[in-house]
Amino acid sequence: MTGNLVEIRNLRVEATTDSGRRLEIIKGVSLDIAEGEIVALIGESGSGKTTIALTLMGYTRQGCKITGGEVRVGGVDMVGLSETERAGIRGTTVAYVPQSAAAAFNPAITIMDQVVEVAQIHKLMPAAQARAKAISLFRALSLPEPEAIGDRYPHQVSGGQLQRLAAAMALIGQPKIVIFDEPTTALDVTTQVEVLRAFKTVTRQHNIAGIYVSHDLAVVAQIADRIVVLKDGEIRETGTTSEILEHARHPYTQELLAAFRPKAQERVPEIETTANLPLLMVDQLTVGYGSRLRNGEPLVSAVQSVSLRLDRGRNLGVIGESGCGKSTLARAIAGILPAHAGGITFNGRELGKAGRSRTRNELRQIQIVFQHADTALNPAKSVEDILGRPLTFYHGTRGKARDARISELLDLVRLPKSVRQRRPGELSGGQKQRVNFARALAAEPTLILCDEITSALDTVVAAAVIELLKELQRELGLSYIFISHDLSVVEAICDEIIVMYRGQKVEEITPVRSKVPEHPYTRLLFSSVPKLDPTWLDGLQQDPEQVRTYCHH
Helix, strand or coil, rough: CCCCEEEEEHHHHHHHCCCEEEEEEEEEEEEEECCCEEEECCCCCCCCCHHHHHHHCCCCCEEEEEEEEEEEEECCEEECCCCCHHHHHCCEEEEEECCHEEEEEEECCCCHHHHHHHHHHHHCCHHHHHHHHHHHHHHHHCCCCCCHHHHHCCCCCCCHHHHHHHHHHHCCCCCCCCEEEEECCCCCCHHHHHHHHHHHHHHCCCCCCCEEECCHHHHHHHHHCEEEEEEECCEEEEEHHHHHHCCCCCCCHHHHHHHHCCCCCCCCCCCHHHCCCEEEEEEEEEEEEECCCCCCCCCCEEEEEEEECCCCCEEEECCCCCCCHHHHHHHHHHHHCCCCCCEEECCCCEEECHHCCCCHHHHEEEECCCCCCCCHHHCCHHHHHHHHHHHHHHHHCCCCHHHHHHHHHHHCCCHHHHHCCCHHHHHHHHHHHHHHHHHHHHHHCCCEEECCCCCCCHHHHHHHHHHHHHEEEEEEEECEEEEEHHHHHHHCCCCEEEEEEEEEEEECCHHHCCCCCCCCHHHHHHHCCCCCCCCHHHHHHCCCCHHHHHHHH
16 A cells, blocks of 8 residues: 555446436546645546546446446445445445535424534444534634534525534544545535635644536636646546646637636627617615515514616626525516616616506516526426427417427537427536527527526536627627626626625626725625636635624714
C-alpha cells in the first residue's frame, strides 16, 4: 500500500437502458487521492462524476453495475466486498454529503437524532459523547446556536444551514474521506461562500480527504488541491488546481473555462418608439401569501412596494438571495399569484391582478419559463403534445399548420426533430429547458419571464442557453426579465439589474456603466461571486451578519 488513501484502477461501470441495451458509462478510469487531499471531479451532466464518486462506497445507481477494475479505500477493495461489509465502511471510513440536503433528512425527526444516528448504528461512542461531538461540529461548521439547532426539525432551518447539517451528519463518524456531491449547487452566492468556508475549515482541521463533484470551476478552485476533468466517462485531463486554471491543455477543459464567463451582451442603440412608451411598468407592487387579515393585509408579505420599468427589446435582471421575493414578483407579473396592492401596466394598458381577469391576448404576451423543467413539463406527454397545446390554445393552430410550427419551434431552440415523440424523462437537463423555452415561444410573447432557468444546468449548457436567448431576442424582438442568483448570467444578458433583499428593492444598477454598487447588500452579493482564483476564498473579507443588521435598521 502506497501513501494513497484511495486508489481507483481501470474502473468500468455499465448501465442497462429501459430497452435492455447495455452501455459503458465509465470507461477505464484510474485516479488516486492522498490522505487529507481534496480532489475535484468536474464535467458536464452525464460525464460520470457522481457515478465515480459513489463507487468509493461500493455503490452504483439502479440499473448500473461495476463491471471491472478496483476501487481501494484504505487498502480495501470496495468492489469485492459483500453488502454487509460495505455497510460497515459507509459512514465510518467513507461518508457522503448529497446535493439536496432536504431530501437526505427525515422531516419528522429532530436534526440531532438524525446527525447522531451513524454513531449509534456503528456503536462508535456513547449517546452523550455523540451529542457533544455533534455540537462541536455544528460550531466548526459556523451554524447559529450550535447548542440548540439540533432540537429543530429540518424545515425549521434554511437551505444553507441544512447543507452544513448534512456535512455534520457525514463527519460524525470521523470518516477518512467524504464525497461532496455538488453540495452548493442549489445555494445562492452569499450562502455558498459560508458553506464552502465551513467545509474547507473542517476538512483541514481533521485532515479529511474529499472527492468534490461539481460543474462549477470557480467553486472547485476554492476547495480542491487537484482537478480531474471528465467527459463521456473518461478522464480528459488532470492536474493541480492552478495547473488546470492557468495552463489547461485539453480543448474540452478550455471550453469549460471559456463558458465560465458568458460574453457580455452587445448593446443595440435604442430605437425611439411611440413616445418611448415602456413595455412594462410595475408600480408599488405588494404581493403576499396566506389568508387576508382584518385590515386587508396579507399574512406574509413576500414583495413590498416594488416598482420597476422595462423598455421594449431590453432586459431586466432581478437578483437577490433565496427567499428575497424574486420568483414571487415574476409570478405576480404573470398573473399566477394575484398582487395585493399596486399596479401592472403592459403596453400602456393596466393589467388585471389575477390571470383570470386578463384577456387571452394579454396572457399570451407575457410568458414565464420556470426554473425546474422537470416539474414544469408534463412527464406523460410527448414534446409534440407539450408544444402543440399553446399553439391550439392561443392561435387555434391545428393539423398540418400545427405540425409545421412545432418543427419551426424545435429549430428555433436548436433541438433535433427526433425529440418530437420523446417524453421529458428521455431528455437531458439542457434539452428539457429548451422544450420549456419553446413552449413559451409557441405563444409568440413580447415578454418572457425567466425564473432561474440556468441554475440546474452545468456551465457549458447554461452558456449555450444564454447564447440562444440572445439570438432569439435579435430574431424575434423579445424582452426578458431574468430572475437569478447567478450574477455572471445576469450581467451577460441584462441592461439593468434590480437588487432585492427581504421583499424590497434595495438598488438599481446598470452593468454596462459598471457603477460601483452603493448598498451594502449589493456589495456583499457582488463580492460573493467566486473567482477562478484558488486564493479568492481565503482572502475574502466580508461580514454577512453586519450587512443583515444594517438592512434591518
